[in-house]
Amino acid sequence: MGQKINPLGFRLGTTQNHHSIWFKQPKKYCEGLQEDQKIRDRIKNYIDNHRVSPITDFISRIQIEKGMDLVQVTIYMGLPKFLTEDKPPKIKELKGNKIKELKENKIKELKGNVEKILHCENRKLNIAIRKIENPYGDPKILAESLANQLKSRVPFRKAMKQTIELAEKAYAKGIQVQIAGRIDGKEIARVEWLRKGRVPLQTIRTKIDFCSTTVRTIHGVLGIKIWVFASK
Known part of the structure; x- marks a missing residue:
């Protein structure tokens, strides 16, 4: 485990x-x-x-x-x-x-x-x-942007892909986005995630920025986690 x-x-x-x-x-x-x-x-x-x-x-x-x-x-x-x-x-x-x-x-x-x-x-x-000179390379700002989209009832996959596109424009080497909870109002909670590029979490020398937050929607609370492999 x-x-x-x-x-x-x-x-x-x-x-x-x-x-x-x-x-x-x-x-x-x-x-x-x-x-x-x-x-x-x-x-x-x-x-x-x-x-x-x-x-x-x-x-x-x-x-x-x-x-x-x-x-x-x-x-x-x-x-x-x-x-x-x-x-x-x-x-x-x-x-x-x-x-x-x-x-x-x-x-x-x-x-x-x-x-x-x-x-x-x-x-x-x-x-x-x-x-911050490169705001969309920061996971906290990306998480806030993703939370606003989920509040506005944007489809979660579309919102996740847009978040990844923003990170790519900020020259990030890799990004992983995860959403957990009653996604799209389903009765059973689940976890959905997307990854683009490399996110080496086990290598200590890599510059990994991380953020976890929650967002309140009409269906309940969703958890958001974002890992960003910074370019520097």
């Missing part, structure tokens, strides 16, 4: 790095872990509520670095527009200075929301947003 392991944790220290970097005493480790989860949830909820379009503003990952008096949060996003757009009719009227002011206001508002859940008030919080 095969023993499954998370591809990201399997490659920590070789091709993958930790998304949280800090040190706590054993008795306070649980507090730091819960604080990280609250920060990530607060940021995701804020961006979801201010999203301009369902096909933009995808979060790839949130990097958290904690020091004695500083908390540095870096948000890696694909197709970010919520910092540059308010509402589609108004964006055409904005000029360079106003767009810059709008960005600063939204980051300040996001920073204020995150500061409410920090345990220590004497720590300074910095939030930075980085744009």
